[in-house]
Amino acid sequence: MDEYDLIVVGGGPAGSSLAHALTHRGWRVLVMDKARFPRDKTCAGWVTPAVLESLDVNPETYGRDHVLQPIRSFRVGLMGQEPVETDHGEEPVSYGIRRCEFDNYLLERSGADMALGEKLHDLRRTEGAWVLNKRFRAAWLVGAGGHFCPVAARLGDGPGGYEQPVTAKEVEFEMTPEQQQRCRARGDTPELWFCRDLKGYGWVFRKEEYLNIGLGRQENHQLSVHLAEFVRFMQDAGRIPEDLPRRYKGHAYLLHGHARRPLTDDHCLLVGDAAGLAYDQSGEGIRPAVESSLLAADLLARLGDRPETVVAEYDRAIRARFGRRGDESGGVRLPEWLKATVAPPLMRTDWFTRKVVTEKWFLHTDVPLLHLSA
Ligand SMILES: Cc1cc2nc3c(=O)[nH]c(=O)nc-3n(C[C@H](O)[C@H](O)[C@H](O)COP(=O)(O)OP(=O)(O)OC[C@H]3O[C@@H](n4cnc5c(N)ncnc54)[C@H](O)[C@@H]3O)c2cc1C
Incomplete structure (x- = not known):
């Protein structure tokens, strides 16, 4: 059994941002993705400068070897x-990016261990740890597997007919x-x-x-x-x-204003599309994916030894940053x-x-x- 501090399921912008932030703080992180990278992702591929800045990606350096279309x-x-x-x-x-290039770039620089081409098919909580596919174990689990993330499916009702994507x-x-x-x-x-x-x-x-x-x-x-x-x-x-x-x-x-799925569980957080965070008007989801992961990494690094506080604070931080979710009334x-x-x-x-x-x-x-x- 391979042991990690944290396993993130999904190596898109959410998963790679989280992995990058935590490996650089000394965490042992595994990124599991069913795809082999570079992989494509259905997306128009525009990102605001705020995304690049949050990720510490220099447009000039990135644009040398990748498509980077200024808008x-x-x-x-x-x-x-x-x-x-x-x-x-x-x-x-x-900027306009190509997701096959952008996602691969972010994942490669994350510094995490990778299990690519590995679909999550078996997820158990045993003896206070998460065990994935009977061969990877970690204290913390993060679901970053997009809208149909299998970790999100395990929390609450999971993706289904009650949601309007x-x-x-x-x-x-x-x-x-x-x-x-x-x-x-x-x-x-x-x-x-x-x-x-x-x-x-x-x-x-x-x-x-x-x-x-x-x-x-x-x-x-x-x-x-x-x-x-x-x-x-x-x-x-x-x-x-x-x-x-x-x-x-x-x-x-899912757009954030329509998302009703739970964001957390015991030693478990959802980030990016798995949490349903895309901006309501534009449907842009890369910035919320990156920001939710940076919020999660920050809480884990500071408060990881107080899991209940991490889980509660993460839920609060997401609502404070992205506004009213579909599970809240009003508006x-x-x-x-x-x-x-x-x-x-x-x-x-x-x-x-x-x-x-x-x-x-x-x-x-x-x-x-x-x-x-x-
Ligand atoms: C047509 C379209 C256009 C869009 N255009 C834009 C845009 O221009 N700008 C923008 O900001 N947003 C856009 N979005 C939204 C954006 O693509 C998503 O919000 C963003 O990709 C979310 O990133 P993520 O890392 O959460 O998930 P993803 O990028 O979806 O990554 C999830 C990863 O999880 C992996 N995975 C899934 N299931 C499993 C499993 N069972 N086991 C292991 N791995 C698994 C997948 O292989 C994938 O690599 C668009 C979306 C669509 C559909």
Whole structure:
């Protein structure tokens, strides 16, 4: 039996950030992932500078060997009407990365032991320790296995019908030189197009010679139909090439405001998508994944010998950082008819698209960098 201080299930941004933070504080950490890395992850792949700063990733250094597309403006619209372009100046306000590269980079530098290509299929709590697949044992267990994380499934009701996840589909591919010429979408200006019923949005995101096209909705009804309509709309407008790959990949995940699953158990924490932390308006989940892991690592490093305090403090810290979860009452929801009436004129204004849609919902300029007490 291999012994560790902590085992994290899932080597995405959540798992690797946690592992990195704890191995550098002297913890023996194992990262278990069913995939072998580099692996792909269904994702548009934009990250704000806050993510890179929290991870101590220097954009210049990272960009030397990896795709790192600076973003300086957005083209934002409601499908069927003219878009507005928001110009945010010369300094990049966001970046485009490729998840196959980014996740591998973070995992490799984490310094943790790895069990890759190893699916968690057996999880037991015996004699005050967690035992995984009958061959790894640790005092602490962290679930970072994404929306369908098997650790999350063990806590409470686990992922299931009582949750209302976002469902999304995307494709990312390397364009041929001819496709690059025909593609009018620009790298530094991702396109965000909201569905007329405001239940989701589509995006076109060019990252150097790669093109990422996708659509996500807060329901799973006729997702492919909505996606096909969006792609046709973009092609008719001449923004993307006609000859696209046929296969789009799908995935589901929870927005923080809809998440009801428990965050903790005895000597056990959930981080990232496993905890259901993505931002409500944009669906961006990399920043919450990284920040939840840094919060967890900080508490574990400072208070690891007081497990009940860690568990209670982590729950409190997540709510304090990300706001009201789906398991709390309160808050005001605008009726659908009101949203549908006010959205078309608002989405034509520079003020709303810039101050609310891009700066608040997508760039989170009002959310300060995470500061940890240690
Ligand atoms: C279409 C789409 C577009 C998105 N675009 C963006 C975006 O542009 N920007 C952004 O910030 N967020 C975006 N998101 C959300 C973002 O992808 C997630 O929030 C983020 O990946 C969460 O990271 P994580 O580490 O928690 O989970 P993941 O990145 O999902 O990693 C989980 C890991 O767990 C492993 N695993 C799962 N089950 C097991 C098991 N049984 N045993 C062992 N290992 C297991 C998986 O192999 C995987 O490597 C998007 C999501 C989708 C679906």
